[in-house]
Amino acid sequence: MSELSIQGLCKRFAQHRVIDQLDLHLTAGSTLALLGPSGSGKTTLLRMLCGFEHCDAGSISIGGTIVSSPGIHLPPERRRIGYVPQEGALFPHLKVADNIVFGLPRSLRKQRHRVAELLEMVGLPADYADRAPQHLSGGQQQRVALARALAAEPAVVLLDEPFSALDSGLRNDTRQAVMQALQAAGATAVLVTHDQSEALSCGEQVAVLWQGRLLQQDSPANLYRHPRTPELAGFLGESILLAGVATAGRVECVLGGFPMADSKLQGAVEVLIRPEQIRLGPPAPDTVQATVIGMEYFGHDATLHLQLRQGQHIIKARTSGWHAYQHGQTVALAVDGPLTVFAQQGPGRSTAETPDNARFLLNQS
Amino acid sequence: MAFYSLKTGRARYRQGWLFAAALAVCLVLASPLLVIVWQAAQSDPADFIDTLWRPLVASLALNTALIVASTTLLCGVLGLVSAWFSERTRLPWQGLWPLLSVAPMAVPTFISSYAWVSLSDDLQGFPGALLVLGSAYSPLVFLPVSAALRGLDPALEETARTLGLGPWRCFFRLILPQLRPALLGGMLLVALSTLSEFGAFVLLRFRTFTTEIFAEYRAGFDSHGAAQLSIALLLAAALLIGLEWRVRRQASSYERRARGTRRAPPRLELGAGKWLVVAGFLLLSCVTLLLPLSTLGYWLTQHGDAAVSPVEVSAQLLFDASFSSIELGLEGAALTVLLALPLGYLLARRPGRVAAFMERVAFLVQGVPGIVIALGLVTVSIRVIPGLYQSQFLLLLAYAILFLPLAMVSVRSALLQAESRLEELARSLGLKGWQTWLRVLLPMAAPGLGAAASLVFLSIVTELTATLLLSPIGTETLATQIWADTSAMAFAAAAPYALILTVLSMVSTWLLMLLLGGNAINRLAADGTTVAGETAHV
Numbered sequence: 001m002s003e004l005s006i007q008g009l010c011k012r013f014a015q016h017r018v019i020d021q022l023d024l025h026l027t028a029g030s031t032l033a034l035l036g037p038s039g040s041g042k043t044t045l046l047r048m049l050c051g052f053e054h055c056d057a058g059s060i061s062i063g064g065t066i067v068s069s070p071g072i073h074l075p076p077e078r079r080r081i082g083y084v085p086q087e088g089a090l091f092p093h094l095k096v097a098d099n100i101v102f103g104l105p106r107s108l109r110k111q112r113h114r115v116a117e118l119l120e121m122v123g124l125p126a127d128y129a130d131r132a133p134q135h136l137s138g139g140q141q142q143r144v145a146l147a148r149a150l151a152a153e154p155a156v157v158l159l160d161e162p163f164s165a166l167d168s169g170l171r172n173d174t175r176q177a178v179m180q181a182l183q184a185a186g187a188t189a190v191l192v193t194h195d196q197s198e199a200l201s202c203g204e205q206v207a208v209l210w211q212g213r214l215l216q217q218d219s220p221a222n223l224y225r226h227p228r229t230p231e232l233a234g235f236l237g238e239s240i241l242l243a244g245v246a247t248a249g250r251v252e253c254v255l256g257g258f259p260m261a262d263s264k265l266q267g268a269v270e271v272l273i274r275p276e277q278i279r280l281g282p283p284a285p286d287t288v289q290a291t292v293i294g295m296e297y298f299g300h301d302a303t304l305h306l307q308l309r310q311g312q313h314i315i316k317a318r319t320s321g322w323h324a325y326q327h328g329q330t331v332a333l334a335v336d337g338p339l340t341v342f343a344q345q346g347p348g349r350s351t352a353e354t355p356d357n358a359r360f361l362l363n364q365s
Numbered sequence: 366m367a368f369y370s371l372k373t374g375r376a377r378y379r380q381g382w383l384f385a386a387a388l389a390v391c392l393v394l395a396s397p398l399l400v401i402v403w404q405a406a407q408s409d410p411a412d413f414i415d416t417l418w419r420p421l422v423a424s425l426a427l428n429t430a431l432i433v434a435s436t437t438l439l440c441g442v443l444g445l446v447s448a449w450f451s452e453r454t455r456l457p458w459q460g461l462w463p464l465l466s467v468a469p470m471a472v473p474t475f476i477s478s479y480a481w482v483s484l485s486d487d488l489q490g491f492p493g494a495l496l497v498l499g500s501a502y503s504p505l506v507f508l509p510v511s512a513a514l515r516g517l518d519p520a521l522e523e524t525a526r527t528l529g530l531g532p533w534r535c536f537f538r539l540i541l542p543q544l545r546p547a548l549l550g551g552m553l554l555v556a557l558s559t560l561s562e563f564g565a566f567v568l569l570r571f572r573t574f575t576t577e578i579f580a581e582y583r584a585g586f587d588s589h590g591a592a593q594l595s596i597a598l599l600l601a602a603a604l605l606i607g608l609e610w611r612v613r614r615q616a617s618s619y620e621r622r623a624r625g626t627r628r629a630p631p632r633l634e635l636g637a638g639k640w641l642v643v644a645g646f647l648l649l650s651c652v653t654l655l656l657p658l659s660t661l662g663y664w665l666t667q668h669g670d671a672a673v674s675p676v677e678v679s680a681q682l683l684f685d686a687s688f689s690s691i692e693l694g695l696e697g698a699a700l701t702v703l704l705a706l707p708l709g710y711l712l713a714r715r716p717g718r719v720a721a722f723m724e725r726v727a728f729l730v731q732g733v734p735g736i737v738i739a740l741g742l743v744t745v746s747i748r749v750i751p752g753l754y755q756s757q758f759l760l761l762l763a764y765a766i767l768f769l770p771l772a773m774v775s776v777r778s779a780l781l782q783a784e785s786r787l788e789e790l791a792r793s794l795g796l797k798g799w800q801t802w803l804r805v806l807l808p809m810a811a812p813g814l815g816a817a818a819s820l821v822f823l824s825i826v827t828e829l830t831a832t833l834l835l836s837p838i839g840t841e842t843l844a845t846q847i848w849a850d851t852s853a854m855a856f857a858a859a860a861p862y863a864l865i866l867t868v869l870s871m872v873s874t875w876l877l878m879l880l881l882g883g884n885a886i887n888r889l890a891a892d893g894t895t896v897a898g899e900t901a902h903v
Contacts, residue, residue: 050523050527051526051527052523052526052631075526075531076523076526076527077526077527077528077529077530077531078529079527081527082527083523083524083527083528085520085523085524086520087520089518089520089521089523089524091521091525091539091543092543093542093543093545102525102528102538103525103527103528103529103530145524148524148528149527149528152528152529154527158527
């Protein structure tokens with residue numbers, strides 16, 4: 001398994017810059033989730049890694065060998081990559097076993113080299129070898145596609161939104177099986193996805209692509225806790241943005257004063273709070289109090305819409321679904337710190353809602 | 366509760382009518398075939414063997430097998446190569462090549478035969494037949510193969526590339542195996558069409574089963590030998606139809622589950638080589654289109670005595686022939702679409718075992734050579750319904766039987782487009798059954814029905830075999846006039862008829878494209894195998 005390195009990569013279609021000065025590094029044997037909203041260039045990047053698209057500037061190297069740069073373009077078949085496309089794309093005219101050994105030399109194809117081992121690795125019974133791809137479920141097809149990609153022991157495995165076509169129940173199982181197989185093979189893997197929860201649960205590293213640039217590359221927990229921009233915070237999960245004032249490593253906002261993660265900022269800032277950072281308790285003097293004005297109940301958890309006593313702000317808090325809260329009940333709020341803050345970029349960007357549009361949202365749901 | 370049972374009762378009643386109508390249509394469709402088989406069952410087996418065990422029959426069989434095999438092979442190669450280049454490589458004027466590859470299908474084989482045979486006597490016999498049929502039928506391979514090429518998921522090829530296969534190995538190990546059903550299906554259709562071909566063989570003086578059946582039928586009124594030869598032909602056709610069904614079943618197992626928009630497959634850059642490909646396409650079009658059509662143009666400018674047999678064209682005859690061609694075409698199209706309606710509706714709305722069986726009957730009949738159906742109808746009209754013989758209605762009925770399967774495909778897809786939900790909605794808004802047909806179903810299906818009608822019209826005006834055998838005495842059409850003049854080597858005299866026929870055929874093709882809407886070539890390609898079956902009877 002080899003390391004993957006991208007430097008100053010650029011790609012434009014017509015006048016549109018799809019990939020813009022992108023740098024990315026991935027150590028051998030690790031898994032990277034490449035996350036981005038649609039149109040961020042993530043699929044283009046993957047297709048450039050595969051060698052389906054040429055690059056305009058910069059370079060891609062796999063295991064120290066440059067495979068793409070202006071003037072150099074190694075064709076896909078010589079890159080030693082394993083590619084798992086959306087929906088698997090199994091060859092419909094071949095049995096499962098023949099699909100898996102498709103890329104091997106003829107002698108190994110004849111003896112069905114490593115078919116049983118690979119099937120076991122992706123969590124399928126050995127007798128699936130003689131089935132036709134049409135008789136497999138979507139998740140099973142994905143697993144066979146991974147086995148096929150791993151069969152030739154590629155330098156890097158590239159997965160293009162491999163779970164997006166599966167329904168939610170199948171998705172979890174398939175994802176677990178795929179991640180386990182990648183780990184067992186010790187593969188260097190890049191997984192493209194637009195689903196933030198998938199990205200956070202899959203990769204040892206998550207790289208966020210935003211308008212063709214690498215916005216942030218970090219571990220899933222760090223990324224979620226300390227996103228680089230408020231937009232990214234919103235993309236990764238539900239977020240509450242409040243106006244605050246930062247002084248000497250602490251920030252003051254309507255919910256009180258808290259230590260902050262980035263202590264260099266001073267003055268007016270935006271404060272990021274995740275709904276699950278808010279803890280509710282019985283109302284007591286000297287606490288921030290709020291009234292429950294709405295609830296989205298999911299069973300395992302619930303999202304409460306709370307109207308602060310002071311300031312008329314409405315914020316969301318996530319609680320365990322076990323505790324029952326009543327409409328109109330008064331609760332006390334506390335926040336697990338430290339908080340991430342952003343430099344203030346302009347007025348009126350707070351996502352804490354005014355009472356009017358909050359009621360509108362509640363009526364909708 | 367009473368209301369509920371009343372409703373279901375009525376629904377069943379209507380359904381009964383529908384099934385009865387569809388069954389009647391199927392019976393009409395199958396009648397010539399049944400009569401031929403019944404006749405064969407009546408005859409003495411020893412007599413049957415005597416008729417077939419002749420040196421003449423052996424040479425006919427050899428000729429037929431030779432032309433079927435070589436045309437099929439030629440069309441397979443031509444169709445595959447031109448489909449691959451026009452779908453998968455980047456060429457200048459990219460939209461032109463599919464059109465040029467399909468266009469020869471619109472030139473009736475007896476017109477191109479006339480053009481070639483008037484150019485040189487050397488083109489009589491096998492070489493001419495191969496030339497004419499190869500040009501006319503390679504679209505039958507081109508259409509399904511290019512549709513299959515377009516339908517291939519580009520991710521398959523990309524995956525194969527990442528697994529270490531270069532472009533060539535990718536073609537042979539991945540693309541070709543997947544094109545197999547389309548390629549084989551198209552080639553079987555070519556084989557079936559060649560087996561049924563009649564006009565071209567007569568004009569090119571190449572003797573096969575069909576020409577001999579016609580000759581024996583004309584020679585003696587008894588039609589005994591003709592019927593027995595028909596059985597031999599029918600057996601050969603049945604073999605091909607059976608093979609085609611197998612290929613079709615295999616093809617359906619390759620179909621992927623439908624999903625949203627797909628990326629267009631990549632096109633290969635050929636560099637300077639693209640001009641070689643363009644030259645190849647142009648050369649092919651010269652042979653299939655330009656030369657036959659310009660020969661036609663040449664004879665138009667010549668006086669009657671320039672040809673081997675000097676015959677002058679009579680304006681009156683020209684008008685009469687055009688008129689009866691158009692009249693027969695219109696009436697035949699109306700009758701065919703009318704008969705196709707119950708069958709198409711049944712297939713669109715109540716798919717099931719009965720519907721599937723009826724569809725099979727229709728496709729079986731489609732595969733039967735036109736001359737066999739015409740002969741069967743002659744027998745029906747003489748032995749079963751005497752008043753029918755030599756009547757115009759019999760000819761129209763023959764057209765309807767020949768082209769109903771063709772119309773049925775369009776009618777069904779038109780009715781499928783008018784979703785049944787809308788029909789139910791109209792009923793819920795208080796419309797009665799017939800009002801729903803009139804105000805919802807027919808208006809929505811109209812373009813599709815129009816397309817079916819123009820397709821049938823096109824097929825009828827270019828039809829020769831049944832017209833020759835069944836047209837009432839004194840009725841001459843454009844097709845029979847061209848045939849008569851060309852057979853008599855009066856090439857200049859045939860030219861005006863051929864011109865009018867070509868124009869008629871182009872106008873109805875244009876109408877067809879218009880009715881099918883924007884990207885008609887692509888849609889045509891999508892049902893390639895079924896729509897292309899049209900030529901099986903021309």
